[in-house]
Amino acid sequence: MDLVTTDKLYMRLNTAELEAIIKKDSPSSNDRDAGFCSASSESEGGDDLALEHTLQRARSLVGSTDEYGSVKEGSALLVRNKRKSLEPSKVVEPALASTNFASSLASGPPKKRIRYSSSADSAVMLTPPSLLSPPQTSHTNLSSAHACNPSQLLPRDIMPNPAHIFVRHPGLTTLHRAFPLTTQPEQQEPLALIARKPQSDNVETSVQQESPNLQFEKKTLTHKKLHDACNETSLEQNIEGICKADHSDSLSRPQQRNYKNMTRERRIEANARERTRVHTISAAYETLRHAVPAYASSQKLSKLSVLRVACSYILTLSRMAGKDYSSDRSEPTIAECIEAITSTIQTEGKVKRKKDE
DNA sequence: TAGGCCATCTGGTCCT
DNA sequence: AGGACCAGATGGCCTA
Numbered sequence A: 001m002d003l004v005t006t007d008k009l010y011m012r013l014n015t016a017e018l019e020a021i022i023k024k025d026s027p028s029s030n031d032r033d034a035g036f037c038s039a040s041s042e043s044e045g046g047d048d049l050a051l052e053h054t055l056q057r058a059r060s061l062v063g064s065t066d067e068y069g070s071v072k073e074g075s076a077l078l079v080r081n082k083r084k085s086l087e088p089s090k091v092v093e094p095a096l097a098s099t100n101f102a103s104s105l106a107s108g109p110p111k112k113r114i115r116y117s118s119s120a121d122s123a124v125m126l127t128p129p130s131l132l133s134p135p136q137t138s139h140t141n142l143s144s145a146h147a148c149n150p151s152q153l154l155p156r157d158i159m160p161n162p163a164h165i166f167v168r169h170p171g172l173t174t175l176h177r178a179f180p181l182t183t184q185p186e187q188q189e190p191l192a193l194i195a196r197k198p199q200s201d202n203v204e205t206s207v208q209q210e211s212p213n214l215q216f217e218k219k220t221l222t223h224k225k226l227h228d229a230c231n232e233t234s235l236e237q238n239i240e241g242i243c244k245a246d247h248s249d250s251l252s253r254p255q256q257r258n259y260k261n262m263t264r265e266r267r268i269e270a271n272a273r274e275r276t277r278v279h280t281i282s283a284a285y286e287t288l289r290h291a292v293p294a295y296a297s298s299q300k301l302s303k304l305s306v307l308r309v310a311c312s313y314i315l316t317l318s319r320m321a322g323k324d325y326s327s328d329r330s331e332p333t334i335a336e337c338i339e340a341i342t343s344t345i346q347t348e349g350k351v352k353r354k355k356d357e
Numbered sequence B: 001t002a003g004g005c006c007a008t009c010t011g012g013t014c015c016t
Numbered sequence C: 001a002g003g004a005c006c007a008g009a010t011g012g013c014c015t016a
Helices: A002-015 A015-023 A039-061 A095-106 A202-232 A235-252 A266-292 A301-318 A334-348 A350-356
Strands: A075-080 A088-092
Touching: A266 A301, A301 A334
Parallel strands: none
Antiparallel strands: A075 A088
């Protein structure tokens, strides 16, 4: 087993990447760029990918991928085992997923959140009418089962501002908790929209106190509408009605604001940015995961494991390059470094190794 | 079933 | 003022 990791390590050390590192004697050279993707490039690629996956996910939900030509990877709902293997553990056909979603709505809210290969895969585009560009070509199919404005489909070649794409799991979120349609949950409003500061203004106070309940009622109504919709007629037609009702409702009532005087819309936008940010970090982890040695190619180390292995790997490379990046400047020998990283890989991949054996 | 891991939402803080 | 970054809370998925 040692041979596996050690050989793999040496294989990596013999690559052009290592040569490049060795040739770069100047301390000013950016070692991070040797063999690793920079954060900026990763970010851009990650965002574009996430965006594309968002669109694909939205298309796959209604099983209309053909309309957009070739179907890339990710159009199907791949529910992967993220930790242990790179291979998909479950593959849910888009049509089936759509059916399941509809049926889950028909029998009440989904009890479990669906896990996707990436959050972009799980994306359900929620594009508020206020943020939508002028109406595009109307489609018979929805861009998403949750699209707020079903009549406005985002064409493949029009990439919206990521900040305007609201990604939401079709099932549970903190904002959109599942609860039996016939019973009321204890928490009846989104956490962020609870007014914390007591308002001296009587009018505003009454609005702040009443609105969460109204919002809950609206959500409940929306769930019920969706529930009835799935039972009676097509999901598409009814969601359109729901979205219209939602839109008109939002126009007729003042915007909800949280403690930061943040509107609901801005909170959702902030959530989207936060997701994008976290996705970028996850993508960087994924890049790093591919850049470090592992026990097996199919093994998927956790983020923490990736960091640990990467640290050992970098230290080993630095020693082979005649430098010492160890924290204590102890100048370990190359043999010691290889032994350390081998141990690290074995430790971090312990579970998987046992399974393989 | 418990524990680990991860995604998401949220509020707080800092920076531009 | 708004966005980026961060950490806590929550809940789903997976494995032993």
